[in-house]
Amino acid sequence: MKTQLIVIANAASARIFRRDTAKSPLVPVETLAHDASWLHARELESDRPGSQAADNSRSLNHFEPRSDARRKEHQRFAKEIAQRLEAGLKVGEYASLTLFASNPFMGELKAQLSEAVTQRLKATLNNDLCHVGIAELESRISGSWSAVL
Structure with a gap:
C-alpha cells in the first residue's frame, strides 16, 4: 500500500493524517482551523441581511438572491483544504485519499x-x-471501514 492521506473535517477544523501501510498507525500531518465558521452570520456581515433593488425604476424589480455569509465561510475553508490537498498531491505526498x-x-x-x-x-x-x-480515532476509522466494506 502506498501512502494514504486521511482528512477529518467539518466547517471549522480539519485534521490531516498519514498512514504508510494498512497496519501502520495514523501519523498527524497538519491541523487547519477556520475560526470564522464559529461566528454568527450577523458578525460576518457588515450590513443587515436583506436585498436591494437593482435600479430605481417603478416597474418590477429584480432582486439578487440572498447569500448566506456562513456558507461563504464554509466554502472558503473547503477551498483552503482542497488547495492543501492539491499541493500535497503535486509533491507526491500521498497515493490515496480518504475523507x-x-x-x-x-x-x-x-x-x-x-x-x-x-x-x-x-x-x-x-x-x-x-x-x-x-x-480513539484508529478504532472509529476501522469501524467505519467495516461498515463500508
Whole structure:
C-alpha cells in the first residue's frame, strides 16, 4: 500500500493524517482551523441581511438572491483544504485519499477538489470525527471501514 492521506473535517477544523501501510498507525500531518465558521452570520456581515433593488425604476424589480455569509465561510475553508490537498498531491505526498467530514460540509469540500485529487479518493464518509482523540480515532476509522466494506 502506498501512502494514504486521511482528512477529518467539518466547517471549522480539519485534521490531516498519514498512514504508510494498512497496519501502520495514523501519523498527524497538519491541523487547519477556520475560526470564522464559529461566528454568527450577523458578525460576518457588515450590513443587515436583506436585498436591494437593482435600479430605481417603478416597474418590477429584480432582486439578487440572498447569500448566506456562513456558507461563504464554509466554502472558503473547503477551498483552503482542497488547495492543501492539491499541493500535497503535486509533491507526491500521498497515493490515496480518504475523507471523513460532517454531512453538510462534505458537499462543500468535494465541490472544491480538483479532478486530480478526486481521482485519488478511496472513500468519502459522512462522519464528523473532529472531536475524537487520536487514540480513539484508529478504532472509529476501522469501524467505519467495516461498515463500508
